[in-house]
Amino acid sequence: MALPLTYNVRNVLVRWRATLATILGIALVVAVYVSVQAMATGLEKSSTNTGDPRNVMIVRKGSTAESSSQVTREQFKLINYLPQIARDSKNQPLISADVVVLINLPRRGDGGEANVLLRGISPVGIALRPQVTLVEGRWFTPGKREVVVSRRLAARFANFEVGDKFKTGGKELTVTGIMDGNNTAFDSEIWMDADESRSLFDRENYSSLLLRVLDAAASQTLIARIESDKRLPLHALSEVDYYKSQTKTAVPIKFLGDFLATAMSIGAIFAAMNTMYASVGARTREIGTLRVLGYRRRSILASFLIEGAFLAFIGGLLGCLFSLFINGYSIGTMSFQSWSETVFSFRITPWLAVKGLIFSVIVGIVGSLLPAIRAARLPVIAALKSV
């Protein structure tokens, strides 16, 4: 039989002054762990949010990202005639050829610069991406050097307010509107007219094609058709799959999170160990008394392990609470896929919080293992004689 849990809970609370530092230490570790993982999750989410299952994306064979892909105008024309493509009310195929260009622009404030992804897009391309909404100003006019920037980029780069002008490649562009990508990859893009961008940046070819298919079966037929055509060095995949594959940047962040948490948890384990040793030392006579009453060594062992786990659990809860402050906070980083500024939000999922709590409990149990063993091994008589 075990000692009652209230015994452990009250011992932790009664000794709160001594345990506070340890609890805060564990809270810090968990907060760092949860935050970095929330960053990776947010980054992944912004990619996986993006695709529309009704859309098919076409890039050059061998390209893993639009920015390194090329689709010629002849290829675009060929694809145009495929019967699987849905059509609008005027019987025009719903297909958009986009141009993706990286431009280097000054950030707000610090004077630094970063690459931003500029997408040349047609009206059909906008229609195919209904997640994106205009929140301020107006859309760009085809044939003019006008751009619409995402709200999240606007917060991070200079001259991105409606009416502002900025220069790239010696040419001046005017911001006519602000769009919201609703937590998709489009939150990290600037859009302008496709043909205007091709002439501006001297591009012969397009980067990618996006099209709407008639139905799921049509999607499979079309993908199979393009993939099997030896004359077309193109790769077709559903837009959902394409953006799913764009999450590699999250991998090193996750690794960093795991690494930081592991390194910091070693410190936290020693803190917990120290606290629990002190607790065992201060309660030596109490342990002797419990043994006299009939409690066995393993009850004592379990009790101190539970106490350490509980203590760490409080730290874990606090850590999750701390990390909640950054939930939804938007952050930018260089994407390893598009090589441009990617803006996304920290995203703390319930599962992430649970992982943080499990992590804290493990820290607590590992840290209290040796102190608990010492407590269980105390000889009764000697324990009773301690003051």
Add this chain to the structure above:
Amino acid sequence: MLSQVMVEANIVTIRKLSKVYQQGDINVTALNQISLDIRAGEFLTLMGPSGSGKSTLLHIIAGIDRPTGGECHVQGVDVTRLNESELADWRNQNVGFVFQTFNLIPVLTAYENVELPLLLTRLNRQQRRHQVNTALELVGLGDRSHHLPRQLSGGQEQRVAIARALVTSPSLVVADEPTGNLDSQSAHDVLGILQTLSQTADKTVIMVTHDPKAAAFGSRTIHLEKGELTN
């Protein structure tokens, strides 16, 4: 036949009991071949100078310490032959221990302290509540059950400790200088309770004390000196 009668009448039978501590080359003899019988219902007091082996003897009888030689039967069980887990269970069921320093768990209320030994039994919550309240009322602290040890006086703490020793209804209660840290009025109360236990509740009480006035509450006094009985 003779031995059988003896076992029935005596709750404790000690034969040639020794405890020798080895400290490097030196042997410290705490108990030297002691033989002693304690009858059921007795209130035995154990006196003797400091270091004479009183606590050691009490600990062995209570199954907390082990002798280096001899036998110690308590209610027919040779406690020297039980292994550690058996001894833990045996203590829980058969002995109540009262310490000089009370040894209540500071974070638990009087009620919870008294309940502790019962958590190791099969009793359900209701049965436990009944026993805890009975024990607390017996020591006159039925109204203090939700107080923490630090909210009680020394005398009250020791009475809670006695309630904890009694709550499992053991036949044997041992107390090591239970009044050593108490003022004379509290000491008087505690001694009165221990005396009542042996006289009306049919408990066997063994108490170590320095104080002849305390020893006067007992029904028999034995003296230890340098690990040997002197009377």
